[in-house]
Amino acid sequence: MRKTSTRLRLAGGLAALLLSVGAPVAQADENEPPTLAELAQRHGRYFGSATDNPELTDEPYKAVLGTEFDMITPGNGMKWYATEPQQGVFDFSQGDEIVNLARANHQRVRGHTLVWHSQLPGWLTSRAWTADELRAVLKKHIQTEVRHYKGKIYAWDVVNEAFNEDGTYRETIFYKTLGPGYIADALRWAHQADPKAKLYLNDYNVEGTGPKSDAYYQLVKELKAQGVPVHGFGLQAHLALQYGYPGTLEDNLRRFSRLGLDTALTEVDVRMYVPADDAKLATQAEWYRDMTEACLAVRRCVGITLWDYTDKYSWIPAFFDGEGAALPWDEQLRPKPAYFAIREALG
Template identity: 80%
Template sequence: MRTHRLRLAGVVAAVLVAVTAPTAQAGHRDPTLADLAQRHGRYFGSATDNPELVDEPYKAVLGSEFDQITPGNGMKWYATEPQQGVFDFTKGDEIVDFARAHHQKVRGHTLVWHSQLPGWLTGKEWTADELRAVLKNHIQTEVRHYRGKVFAWDVVNEAFNEDGTWRDTVFYRTLGPGYIADALRWARQADPKVKLYLNDYNIETVGAKSDAYYALAKELKAQGVPLDGIGLQAHLALQYGYPTSLEENLRRFAKLGLDTALTEVDIRMILPATEEKLAQQAQWYADLTDACLAVRRCVGITVWDYTDKYSWIPAFFEGQGAALPWDEQLLPKPAYFAIRDALR
């Protein structure tokens, strides 16, 4: 892996120049992260969410810097099927419409997940036959609705525990591990062209959890189950160390004939953010980018929203934050320039 020696003074100077420089002359603009990624045959994307789409300065960056969008919440089960058999795609559609207006592609997120489920689903005991019918109907209705509008789906999200055992969810308890193969097959029937992914966090390194996905992917491929890729969320934290076997891990999934993507990237820190921590964060963003560029089948990188202004981290990890390449004022941080440098 090419290592960036980020000279902090240089990065800080670059930040100041970017913040204070006059608008580029008419007809000339610096290439965006998306432009730079496209030169490598990759995309560079951001998550977004519906409440943000009233923020015009935010939308200006979202619509110009990225070529891919993931809806943070608008396509999840609670939003799309709030009552059994009653579907509402308003929120997902709003984000798809934004992406289309800005020539961006959309990752669908997510069809099957144990969290953010509607009360009607979690509030009763299902027989296996009942839940299979509910699951199939949800997957196929949503995938058909977005057929031709999304290029990939996170079909099943977070199926394993940290030790590589199956996560105890309503789907696993009621249907057994076969629910994953069924979900993938149903999604493929509903949209033969969309790329189908399994997605999870803490699978960046080679270890028990990523081994479980490797074994599952191998088994699914052997059975002819449609699976196109593995999404590595890459929610990292400076205090836990960099996932040094990331590139090796991306490579072993590629050898199974699978695409990979870094799907929900953020790199949090214990606050306050210091120059030293921001420099380390920048290095990690560069290293993640390098790892993806080094493996041909790593198709792209998505940050989990691009600005600290709308990061989920502070609400979930007390005393932590500053996880994204733009700060709360929508100004680029050292991480942004490190990503640009890596993409060059």
């Protein structure tokens, strides 16, 4: 897949960036290349990054975060364990810090995530609930959080990871107690709390067509038929070199668009077995470029978010033994071939 020409173009992009870095400070505004966000905006898209509160003390990291991107996702600070650590006691300090930083940098925010089976507080998971009890708890949590951020959040990942790989419903506390209707309820409650926010379903391993993405396709058709407010489908795009590239990504984005949904690549990284080498980094760069091109090819694919932009703060090494190097910037905040491949795709 275009390996030789890709390497030449990437080398040229690196040379151009190094030349611009060496330019006199007085001319920096004229000579600095456009950011990923600026390039994406020319296509009517956004280009974003996740971030998390502990790394916001890292000023060099924060400088890139504040300039290169125009959409920010809090990696953990808006999840249930952080926002309602005790029943009925809400704490939005982590989310607020990231929202305030984004607003200061003229960036928008994707809210992540209202309903998920993971990272739940102990008070919620350590006891049995009747359906009426859990429905009330869920509604209060969703509406309190969404109201708190009303007018400050572009889109919410309302329900995250609702299906198994074979397309059956994941046996979460919500599904087991409330049945599949919890998804429609969650979307309706979020919409009541902030009618202007875009509401997404979000999952991993749904980039290509297959049983899991088919299940979402069918669910969206049913929700739309019932008049349930659902506006977007988020494809996390946590990819790994050893599993191959999802060649049907563009087709999949297109079929969800035809249902009247926006789509977005919401948590992008491309991991590999470490150490990285030139061949792996070249393949990774190809994948980042191909994903970017797939989004640009589908009108209602609205943007791309990296799951943090640098290997320095990647979640991958802690969760996948022996894997890493998944992001377009390395641990020293230096751009990798993937970064230049994204720039190339954005033109």
